[in-house]
Amino acid sequence: MTDDPHGDVLTAPLTIEYPFKRTTGPVVGAFLTALREGFLVGIKGSDGRVLVPPTEYDPMTGEDLTEVVEVGPAGTVTTWAWVRHPGSKAPVDRPFAWALIRPDGADTALLGAVDAGAIGSMATGMKVEPVWAEEREGSITDITCWTAVAG
Amino acid sequence: MRDVAIIGFAQTPHVRRQPHLNEVEMLMPVLEEVRAAAKVTKDDIGFTVSGSTDYLAGVGFSFVMTLDGVGPWPPIQESHVEMDGAFALYEAWVKLQLGDVDCALIYGYGKSSPGPIHEVMSRQLDPYNVAPLWPDQISLAAMQARVGLEGKAFTEEQMAEVASRSRRNALDNPNAQLRWDRSVEEILAEEPIVDPLRRSDCPPISDGAAAVIIAAGDVARDHCERPAWIRGIDHRIDPMALGLRDLGESPSARLAGEKAGVGAGGFDIAELHAPFTHQELILRAALGLGDEVAVNPSGGALAANPVMATGLVRFGEAAQRIIDGTAGRAVAHCTSGPCLQQNLVAVLEGEN
CATH class of the missing domain: 3.40.47.10 (Thiolase/Chalcone synthase)
Incomplete structure (x- = not known):
C-alpha cells in the first residue's frame, strides 16, 4: 500500500461540507433569479460602469449599489486558459477553456467555461454566448458552458 | 511606533x-x-x-x-x-x-x-459566482498569465527564466523541494499543462x-x-471578483509596497511569495524592483509551497539573511487569494 519507510498510515475518507443555506439579498439574489429565468444582469457602479456579476457595494468606493440592469447574454472573451486534462469537477468533459467573459453592455467580466472543441478555436476578443441548462435553479451553474457565436 | x-x-x-x-x-x-x-x-x-x-x-x-x-x-x-x-x-x-x-x-x-489540493483551494473563492464552477488555481493563474503575455507586460522567456533561476537557487536551500538546474530552452520545450502555463511555471x-x-x-x-528590523509593513486587498481588475498588474501590491516604504530602494534581496512564474514578474513591476535586487535566493514558492507557511517562509528567509549579515536590506512579501488578490509587504533592515 505504501513505500513509506515508516510503514502504512491509517487513512479514512473525509468530505468537507459547509452545508449552509444563505439568503442572497436584493443584488446577488437578482443575479441568481435572472439566471433561473435565462438572462444576465449587472449593476451600475458609482462611476456608471456596469459590473457583472453585480456587487452589493462599489468595489472602489464602498457605496451601496442598487441599479440592476440587463446585459448580454452574449459577450466577449477578455482572457482564457486552455485546460488540456479536465478534472472530475470540470464543467466540460473534454478539453475546454476557462475564460473571463464580458457580457455585451457590461464593463467587467465573469468566469465561465468555453466549450470550443480545440485550442485553435479560442482567442481573446472572440464572441461567445451562454448555453443554458434545461432545468434551472438560480445558480451560476444554470449556464452549463459558453460557446462561440456562429459567424 | x-x-x-x-x-x-x-x-x-x-x-x-x-x-x-x-x-x-x-x-x-x-x-x-x-x-x-x-x-x-x-x-x-x-x-x-x-x-x-x-x-x-x-x-x-x-x-x-x-x-x-x-x-x-x-x-x-x-x-x-x-x-x-x-x-x-x-x-x-x-x-x-x-x-x-x-x-x-x-x-x-x-x-x-x-x-x-486544487479542488480544496477552489473553496476559498466567491461562493455564488465562482466556487460552484470548481476552477482550479492553475487555470486562474493561467488566465492571469495570458493577460500579461498578450498585454506585452512580459514574455514566456521571462517566465521560463524565473522558473529556471528559482529551482537553481534552491540547489543551495536544503529545505527546498524542487531543486534542479534546467535551461530556459529546456523549460520552453515543455508542453503546457493549462495553456499558457507549463508545469515549470507552477509551484510544487x-x-x-x-x-x-x-x-x-x-x-x-x-x-x-x-x-x-521591520521598517515598514502594510497589507492591501484588490476587489474579490477576478473580472473587476486588470489581472496583468497588482494595484494592491503596489500600494502595500508604497506604504511599507519600498520606494526608498537600496535592497539586496527580495523574497516574494509568487507561486507562479508570471506572478513574480507582476510583483517586481508593482514593487519597482530592478535587476540589482536578488529575487528569491531561497528558490521561493516555486521551489517549496507549504500552503499557509509559504509567505512566512519568505519573511523568515529574508530576515535570516539580515541576521547572518549576508544582506543589509530586504523586501519580504506574502500573497493570499487568487491571482495575487491580497498582498502583504514589509521592508526589513539590519543595523549598521
Whole structure:
C-alpha cells in the first residue's frame, strides 16, 4: 500500500461540507433569479460602469449599489486558459477553456467555461454566448458552458 | 511606533507528502528550533499567533490541536488567522505596537498532501459566482498569465527564466523541494499543462511548517546580535471578483509596497511569495524592483509551497539573511487569494 519507510498510515475518507443555506439579498439574489429565468444582469457602479456579476457595494468606493440592469447574454472573451486534462469537477468533459467573459453592455467580466472543441478555436476578443441548462435553479451553474457565436 | 524585529526563524524541510506526521508532530521540532535560534524560552513569549486553514486539515478549529505544540497551559495569550503565517506575523507586529508584550512567536503550517489540493483551494473563492464552477488555481493563474503575455507586460522567456533561476537557487536551500538546474530552452520545450502555463511555471505541492520570533527594541537587541528590523509593513486587498481588475498588474501590491516604504530602494534581496512564474514578474513591476535586487535566493514558492507557511517562509528567509549579515536590506512579501488578490509587504533592515 505504501513505500513509506515508516510503514502504512491509517487513512479514512473525509468530505468537507459547509452545508449552509444563505439568503442572497436584493443584488446577488437578482443575479441568481435572472439566471433561473435565462438572462444576465449587472449593476451600475458609482462611476456608471456596469459590473457583472453585480456587487452589493462599489468595489472602489464602498457605496451601496442598487441599479440592476440587463446585459448580454452574449459577450466577449477578455482572457482564457486552455485546460488540456479536465478534472472530475470540470464543467466540460473534454478539453475546454476557462475564460473571463464580458457580457455585451457590461464593463467587467465573469468566469465561465468555453466549450470550443480545440485550442485553435479560442482567442481573446472572440464572441461567445451562454448555453443554458434545461432545468434551472438560480445558480451560476444554470449556464452549463459558453460557446462561440456562429459567424 | 515601537521598533520591532525578527530575531529567529526555523522551518521544516518541505516535502511532497509527510503522511507519518500529524500537524503537531510536524511543527514541534520547528518550535524548538526557533526558540533556540532566538535564544528565548517559553516564558519570554508574551503572545503566540498561528496561520493555517481548516480546509487543508479537514477539521473545524484544527489550529486548536496544534496549540499542543506550544504548551498552552498555564493559559497563554494566543490568536490565529485563517491565512498564511505571514499575516499572523502582521497581527503579532500590531500586538507589539500596543506595548504590553515584547516578544511573540508566530508559526504557519500546512499539509496539502491529504486531499485534492486544487479542488480544496477552489473553496476559498466567491461562493455564488465562482466556487460552484470548481476552477482550479492553475487555470486562474493561467488566465492571469495570458493577460500579461498578450498585454506585452512580459514574455514566456521571462517566465521560463524565473522558473529556471528559482529551482537553481534552491540547489543551495536544503529545505527546498524542487531543486534542479534546467535551461530556459529546456523549460520552453515543455508542453503546457493549462495553456499558457507549463508545469515549470507552477509551484510544487508541499507539506511543511515554519516559525518566526519577533521582539521589540532592547529585547530584540538582547537576544540577537543583528536583528532584522521591520521598517515598514502594510497589507492591501484588490476587489474579490477576478473580472473587476486588470489581472496583468497588482494595484494592491503596489500600494502595500508604497506604504511599507519600498520606494526608498537600496535592497539586496527580495523574497516574494509568487507561486507562479508570471506572478513574480507582476510583483517586481508593482514593487519597482530592478535587476540589482536578488529575487528569491531561497528558490521561493516555486521551489517549496507549504500552503499557509509559504509567505512566512519568505519573511523568515529574508530576515535570516539580515541576521547572518549576508544582506543589509530586504523586501519580504506574502500573497493570499487568487491571482495575487491580497498582498502583504514589509521592508526589513539590519543595523549598521
